[in-house]
Amino acid sequence: MPFAQSNTAIRQDHVFDADPPAREFAFSDADFSMLSQFAYDSAGISLASSKRNLVYGRLSRRLRALGIGSFAEYRSRLTTDRSEVQRFINAISTNLTKFFREAHHFQHLEQAIIRPLSALPKNASSKLRIWSAGCSTGEEPYSAAAILCRHIPDAARRDMRILATDIDTEVLAAAARGEYPAASVNDVPPGFRSMFEAPPDRSSAEKVQVADGLRDLIRFRRLNLIEDWPFRGLFDVIFCRNVMIYFDAPTKARLLERFAERIKPGGWLYIGHSESLTRQHPLLELEGKTIYRRRG
Ligand SMILES: C[S@@+](CC[C@H](N)C(=O)[O-])C[C@H]1O[C@@H](n2cnc3c(N)ncnc32)[C@H](O)[C@@H]1O
Missing domain, CATH: 1.10.155.10 (Chemotaxis receptor methyltransferase CheR, N-terminal domain)
Structure with a gap:
């Protein structure tokens, strides 16, 4: 017409x-x-x-x-x-996140890493280091901690830790408080919900507080990913999800190089669903949807 x-x-x-x-x-x-x-x-x-x-x-x-x-x-x-x-x-900075976001990474963490560790005898060396790089308000590291705590309740005593970093100091302060709107627990699978409780003072029925057992496993720190990293150790697992989408190709490539150097041989890198590596890294092998394994 x-x-x-x-x-x-x-x-x-x-x-x-x-x-x-x-x-x-x-x-x-x-x-x-x-x-x-x-x-x-x-x-x-x-x-x-x-x-x-x-x-x-x-x-x-x-x-x-x-x-x-x-x-x-x-x-x-x-x-x-x-x-x-x-x-x-x-x-x-854009801080959107939620508990158990992109759930397949948490299923992988549970099945491939934490369950096998939980089957080891108590006196076996079971050191575990997880890094949530770009953790925002903390839902990502608390989700990992919930899995760890459920399968290995004495994880903190067994030298298992989560480092959670972000450049944004406001989200880090919120993450350290560990207090969330009650509705956010709807994203938590039912088996883990008991780790998110009403605050002790019952100040608000609208809020939940993460259990101390989860907080004990996590260290929150400010870290700018494009600057020097003030640690030397290697990680079993790095989460860097929905962070590199804000970076250009050269920044992403440099960061991947540095992550690859920081993952133990046989360790894992999880990236966001829209962030598949455009250039294959010689040390990182694709093992599943946005799941990479460091070659030995
Ligand atoms: C969209 S959130 C992702 C949160 C979580 N990883 C997830 O997937 O749900 C992106 C986070 O990356 C952080 N970020 C952006 N640039 C950064 C940088 N240069 N160094 C460290 N963190 C950065 C932001 O502050 C923000 O909290």
């Missing part, structure tokens, strides 16, 4: 010609370009121009909190105020 088609075209033209929505703060190309370069340099986070509105929205809150009237002023603040750099990173 030619008439209907031209009508649609007119409406679309209007959409494209429309002025951008009125903004509280002016936000120029130079503002976006400097701030996205700053995100890349400080956190490896690559912000395409499609993220412009998102950046504006997240950083406008910082301008309001600081009582600053323009992005130009905010940019200059970033170059002089170290604490604002951390708040900037907290504001631009």
Whole structure:
């Protein structure tokens, strides 16, 4: 129908010609370009121009909190105020997560790693090191800890630990508190739900608190993945899921190189569902959906 088609075209033209929505703060190309370069340099986070509105929205809150009237002023603040750099990173990082997200990794962890360890005699060497790299608010490491605790209740005494790191200090503080909305437990398989309890003071029926047994297994630390890593040991398992999607190809490739060096021969790397390795790494063999094993 030619008439209907031209009508649609007119409406679309209007959409494209429309002025951008009125903004509280002016936000120029130079503002976006400097701030996205700053995100890349400080956190490896690559912000395409499609993220412009998102950046504006997240950083406008910082301008309001600081009582600053323009992005130009905010940019200059970033170059002089170290604490604002951390708040900037907290504001631009995306922290979406949930308990037992991408459940096949947790099934693999249970079947291939933790069950065999639980079958070892108590006096056998059973050291285990798991790293949740980019742990956000902690649901990922607590999910791993729940499996560990269920099969090996004395895991902490048997030298089994989880290191959970993130660049964002706010999510780390939330992770260390271990307090979550009660509804988030719906993501936890029924067999593990008893490890998430109402807070001891019963302050809120809307919240649950992770059991102390889980917290004892985890160390939460701030770590920027693109900077030096202040540890020397090797890991049996590294989770780095839904983090590398924010990095560009060279940053991803460097990070994979470093992960491969940090995994014990025979150890495992789990990555996010949309992050399959574009270039095969000589030390990492694909063993299942987004599950890689370090060659011996
Ligand atoms: C979407 S969350 C993923 C959480 C969890 N791994 C999962 O899959 O559910 C991504 C996390 O990566 C963190 N992150 C981004 N850049 C980082 C960097 N350079 N170093 C460390 N963590 C980073 C963010 O702060 C955020 O908490």
